[in-house]
Amino acid sequence: MSGASIRFAGVSAHYNGAAASGIDDVDLDVQPGEFIALVGPSGSGKSTLLRTVNRMVRIDRGRIELDGVDTATLDPVIMRRGIGYAIQAVGLFAHMDVAQNIAIVPSLLGWDRARINARVDEMLELVRLDPDRYRHRHPSELSGGEAQRIGVARALAAQPRTLLMDEPFGALDAIVRRTLQRELHEIVQRLGTTTLFVTHDVKEAQRLADRIVVLRAGRIEQAATPADVLARPQSDFVRELFSDE
Amino acid sequence: MSYLLAHPAHVIVLAAAHLALVAVALACAFAIALPTGLALARREGLSRVVLALLGALYTIPSLALLALLVEALGLGPVPIFVALVAYAQFVLVRNVLAGVRGVDPAQRDAAIGMGMSAAQRIVRVELPQAFPVILGGVRVAAVTMIALATLGGYVGAGGLGSLIFMGFTLHHNDEILAGSIAVCTLAIAVDASLRLLERLSRAH
Numbered sequence: 001m002s003g004a005s006i007r008f009a010g011v012s013a014h015y016n017g018a019a020a021s022g023i024d025d026v027d028l029d030v031q032p033g034e035f036i037a038l039v040g041p042s043g044s045g046k047s048t049l050l051r052t053v054n055r056m057v058r059i060d061r062g063r064i065e066l067d068g069v070d071t072a073t074l075d076p077v078i079m080r081r082g083i084g085y086a087i088q089a090v091g092l093f094a095h096m097d098v099a100q101n102i103a104i105v106p107s108l109l110g111w112d113r114a115r116i117n118a119r120v121d122e123m124l125e126l127v128r129l130d131p132d133r134y135r136h137r138h139p140s141e142l143s144g145g146e147a148q149r150i151g152v153a154r155a156l157a158a159q160p161r162t163l164l165m166d167e168p169f170g171a172l173d174a175i176v177r178r179t180l181q182r183e184l185h186e187i188v189q190r191l192g193t194t195t196l197f198v199t200h201d202v203k204e205a206q207r208l209a210d211r212i213v214v215l216r217a218g219r220i221e222q223a224a225t226p227a228d229v230l231a232r233p234q235s236d237f238v239r240e241l242f243s244d245e
Numbered sequence: 246m247s248y249l250l251a252h253p254a255h256v257i258v259l260a261a262a263h264l265a266l267v268a269v270a271l272a273c274a275f276a277i278a279l280p281t282g283l284a285l286a287r288r289e290g291l292s293r294v295v296l297a298l299l300g301a302l303y304t305i306p307s308l309a310l311l312a313l314l315v316e317a318l319g320l321g322p323v324p325i326f327v328a329l330v331a332y333a334q335f336v337l338v339r340n341v342l343a344g345v346r347g348v349d350p351a352q353r354d355a356a357i358g359m360g361m362s363a364a365q366r367i368v369r370v371e372l373p374q375a376f377p378v379i380l381g382g383v384r385v386a387a388v389t390m391i392a393l394a395t396l397g398g399y400v401g402a403g404g405l406g407s408l409i410f411m412g413f414t415l416h417h418n419d420e421i422l423a424g425s426i427a428v429c430t431l432a433i434a435v436d437a438s439l440r441l442l443e444r445l446s447r448a449h
């Protein structure tokens with residue numbers, strides 16, 4: 001029973017009381033190594049739900065457990081260093097080079113220089129960028145696809161057991177997106193990283209996810225495998241969401 | 246020009262004292278403005294009130310403010326020092342605010358999400374990115390303070406102002422000219438060096 005990597009139990013959260021992008025009474029168990037796609041229209045609360053995990057959003061009710069520990073009992077700053085975090089806008093630090101960006105969490109964790117350097121190269125290879133060519137580039141010298149690869153490398157640098165991604169490929173063109181989807185899928189599968197992935201692209205969700213969680217107005221409408229969501233949509237809402245294109 | 250040519254060493258000594266007064270006042274002013282600006286960065290309403298107050302302070306005629314300060318603190322370097330620190334606040338706080346608020350929200354979000362504490366976020370992300378804007382404020386403050394510090398000569402604080410006021414009292418235009426040229430040279434030199442530093446810091 002307690003094997004879940006992330007457990008939401010009766011979780012409610014509201015942005016300053018504005019119900020639009022809040023979440024209500026969410027129950028969900030995410031298994032270790034599972035890839036969960038959170039889908040739903042804008043305002044359905046998918047980003048909010050994602051951000052409750054690392055306490056970027058405060059919850060009003062319920063509890064969230066990470067590997068069996070109630071996150072409310074943890075120091076949020078320390079806890080976040082153990083959770084990978086990647087967002088659509090990437091947010092690479094403009095005054096640091098690629099290596100320094102990837103080294104952020106390892107350096108916050110106090111790794112020594114040699115271990116960090118080795119890790120940076122390893123991560124660049126993981127996201128298929130030549131370390132010698134990219135290590136000392138600045139974010140302004142990267143294409144959108146390269147920047148998001150670095151974003152993924154940075155999120156995974158300290159070997160987190162859990163990875164949170166908020167539409168990481170949303171700003172990329174279709175071809176680059178497909179490539180990065182394939183690579184991400186392979187990487188998290190190899191590393192066994194439990195992943196929560198927000199997207200409004202249902203095709204992306206179907207390609208990547210072990211389980212799709214459909215959100216509507218802050219509540220879970222359906223949580224099932226991609227095949228099940230397609231074959232047995234629980235409501236017209238889900239059917240419509242997945243029939244369009 | 247003849248005074249400047251006849252007594253270059255004396256002018257240099259006065260210029261050094263002038264610069265020292267400004268440097269110490271600027272350092273103190275910055276030490277107040279930086280934490281003030283950082284604390285106000287997330288407080289929209291309060292920051293507007295504080296900036297309005299500092300702006301009002303900035304518009305008080307310097308001679309009037311100095312007169313009040315001399316009444317309260319007596320003659321010597323203290324009143325001009327206080328006036329310099331007070332005048333610099335507006336520009337410094339405004340630029341710290343502008344610099345920190347100009348940081349890309351995605352970078353701030355990433356910094357929090359990756360587990361930086363508030364202090365680490367400020368030191369590692371916000372200040373390095375706000376640096377050119379903050380430095381711009383320091384430059385403007387420094388030039389203003391160099392001009393303003395001339396009034397120190399009137400209240401016995403020394404510096405290049407003493408040369409100008411002595412010339413004024415004795416009707417020696419030469420000394421007024423020498424003091425003025427020195428103040429301008431100082432201001433232009435400081436402005437140029439800080440501009441250079443600003444450009445270098447923007448390079449990345």
